[in-house]
Amino acid sequence: MNRSVLDVRRLLCPLPVIRTQDRVRDLAPGERLEIRCTDPGVRHDIPAWCRMYGHRVIGIRETAGEIAITIEVVSDEGHR
Amino acid sequence: MAEPRTAVALISGGLDSLLAARVILDQGIRVEGVNFFTGFCVEGHTHAIRSRDRDRPKRNNALWVAEQLGIRLHLIDVSTDYKDVVLNPRHGYGHNLNPCLDCKGFMVGRAYAWMQEHGFDFVITGEVIGQRPMSQRRDTMPVIARESGAGDRLLRPLSAKLLPPTLPEREGWVERERLLDFSGRTRKPQMALAEHYGFRDYAQPAGGCCFLTDPRYAAKLADLWRARAARDYELDDIMLLKVGRHLRPRPHFKLIVAREEGENRFLEGYRKQFTNLTTVSHPGPLVLVDGEVSDGDLDLAARLTARFSQGRGSPRVRVAVARGGGEPRILEVAPLPAEEIPAEWYL
Numbered sequence: 023m024n025r026s027v028l029d030v031r032r033l034l035c036p037l038p039v040i041r042t043q044d045r046v047r048d049l050a051p052g053e054r055l056e057i058r059c060t061d062p063g064v065r066h067d068i069p070a071w072c073r074m075y076g077h078r079v080i081g082i083r084e085t086a087g088e089i090a091i092t093i094e095v096v097s098d099e100g101h102r
Numbered sequence: 103m104a105e106p107r108t109a110v111a112l113i114s115g116g117l118d119s120l121l122a123a124r125v126i127l128d129q130g131i132r133v134e135g136v137n138f139f140t141g142f143c144v145e146g147h148t149h150a151i152r153s154r155d156r157d158r159p160k161r162n163n164a165l166w167v168a169e170q171l172g173i174r175l176h177l178i179d180v181s182t183d184y185k186d187v188v189l190n191p192r193h194g195y196g197h198n199l200n201p202c203l204d205c206k207g208f209m210v211g212r213a214y215a216w217m218q219e220h221g222f223d224f225v226i227t228g229e230v231i232g233q234r235p236m237s238q239r240r241d242t243m244p245v246i247a248r249e250s251g252a253g254d255r256l257l258r259p260l261s262a263k264l265l266p267p268t269l270p271e272r273e274g275w276v277e278r279e280r281l282l283d284f285s286g287r288t289r290k291p292q293m294a295l296a297e298h299y300g301f302r303d304y305a306q307p308a309g310g311c312c313f314l315t316d317p318r319y320a321a322k323l324a325d326l327w328r329a330r331a332a333r334d335y336e337l338d339d340i341m342l343l344k345v346g347r348h349l350r351p352r353p354h355f356k357l358i359v360a361r362e363e364g365e366n367r368f369l370e371g372y373r374k375q376f377t378n379l380t381t382v383s384h385p386g387p388l389v390l391v392d393g394e395v396s397d398g399d400l401d402l403a404a405r406l407t408a409r410f411s412q413g414r415g416s417p418r419v420r421v422a423v424a425r426g427g428g429e430p431r432i433l434e435v436a437p438l439p440a441e442e443i444p445a446e447w448y449l
Contacts, residue, residue: 032371034341036139036162040177060367063160070165074174087367 025054031088035063039071042093046077049095054080056092064089107275108132108222109257112213113175114311115163117304118228118260121295123171125259126226129276134174134222136213137164140205141181141340142188142313163305170301180212181337188314189333193245198320200312202237203245210250217255224255224270230292231261231285240264260284260292313344322348322449329353329393338372342390345369347410348449351402355393356449359410374427379407382432383420386411401435408437 028045030038038059045055057068068091069079080092111123113135123133168175187208191201206229213225229238229246237246243265247256254269262271262281271278284291296304313319322343327333329350342358346365350356360366369388372378377391377400389407391400400423408419414437422430 032368035160036137036143036164036177037179039162039165040139040179043177063162066161067165070161070169071175071177074165074168 024049024052025056028055028057031058031060033059034061035067038064039067042068043071046075046093046095051095051097054092054094056090059089059091060087062089064091068093106130106132107224107270108134109224109226109270110213110217110220110222111135111173112209112225112227113137113164113167114228115165115167115305116228116311117289117292117296117301117306118230118233120167120170120228120301120304121292121299122226122228122259123167123173124299124301125280125282126257126276127171127173129280131276133171133226134176134220135164135168135171136176136178136216138178138180138184138209138212140184140187140312141337142184144311144313167304176216178212178216180208184208185335188335196235196315198315198317199323200314200320202234202315203242205312206237207246207249210246210252210256214250214252214255217252223275224257224268225252226257226259228260229258231264233285233287257281313340318449319343325350325356325449329356338375342372342392346387346390349406349443349447350449351406351447352393352399355391355395355399355403357403357406358390358392359407360387360389373424377403377423377425379403379421379423381408381411381413381419382422383418384408384411384413384416386413386419401433402438404433404435405438406443408435409440409443411437413437 028041030041038061042057049055072079072093076096078094078096080094083090109126109131111119111133113119127133165175187201187204191204193203196202210225217225229243231238231240247253257268257270258265260282261284262278263283264285267278270276326339345368347359347361348356360369366388369390372390377395379389380386386407387410391403404421404423407421411419413419417436418434419437421433421435423433424430
């Protein structure tokens with residue numbers, strides 16, 4: 023399974039979501055993306071964005087001020 | 103059966119755009135939202151940075167609104183193109199550095215371009231006649247429609263009955279009778295409509311959603327332009343204006359002093375780009391220096407850094423000074439007494 027990493031540490035809301043949205047546009051269904059963040063708002067925003075487009079949040083891991091969210095692309099519909 | 107008509111809604115995350123989109127969804131129109139990131143959005147930034155605000159719920163309100171509506175939201179970074187709006191507003195600024203009329207025209211224009219690119223039929227906004235002194239007046243609303251290029255494909259559902267019929271109304275895509283006639287600064291009709299739809303917990307930003315309307319922020323931006331003798335900025339510049347205490351002890355440099363742990367962490371990310379200072383003999387803030395500094399300037403910067411540390415009452419404080427990503431050297435200085443810091447140094 024293809025898995026890539028997006029580093030959006032230091033970026034503040036809504037840039038982590040914007041960068042995620044832009045990266046997911048290039049991924050195929052089934053691919054996974056780990057998003058590394060520092061803005062605590064991503065705990066709400068990235069899952070909310072995933073619900074909106076039908077993507078799946080696989081896990082959220084937190085360590086020393088960093089939050090890593092892994093998502094799986096379910097559909098490429100709607101990313102235009 | 104005919105395909106439903108489609109509208110793109112400007113979603114700010116506030117109540118008005120939430121209601122405008124809801125009213126149009128009620129008429130069977132398919133709606134998708136756009137939200138533009140300018141770099142000046144108040145949206146949670148200071149809350150995300152400051153430790154003392156970490157108990158507050160954090161969310162992007164535009165995403166929250168879209169979820170409430172059950173629509174898709176497209177978040178679009180326009181920060182580069184937006185510079186021209188901030189630097190060269192055709193209609194000038196409001197009380198501070200807020201180019202509200204140009205800003206609204208820009209955003210509606212971008213939404214209209216999105217509409218054309220994606221084959222949608224019209225654009226909706228949450229604008230209300232008389233709600234804002236610059237961009238939401240009866241005489242400026244046609245200016246926005248004209249200058250954005252959207253013309254009569256721009257529908258303001260909350261004030262539509264007070265405005266000439268637009269194309270979606272004339273063509274019968276939406277029923278004008280089911281649109282609204284809100285006007286003025288009162289929020290009561292919006293709150294009643296929110297209650298009707300069962301919307302609670304919506305964002306109510308005090309003082310607007312844009313840092314450019316904030317007098318202290320605008321003063322810091324104006325100072326930046328003066329100091330650099332150029333009206334320009336990068337995204338990092340405008341982010342840093344949101345953080346810390348800013349002091350300009352000399353025309354050619356200023357200090358950005360973290361006020362608490364969260365700001366310290368945030369400024370850490372900029373250490374390699376700036377000359378920076380931090381106290382080593384006492385707990386204290388991380389301080390960034392914006393500008394080219396001599397050794398004499400660094401001595402003053404170190405004394406100020408010591409002043410904002412817990413060593414402020416000590417005769418000598420040791421301060422680590424590093425230029426960019428270089429090795430730090432230690433200066434031992436006397437903290438600058440409070441009475442030797444003129445009020446005008448604070449931006």
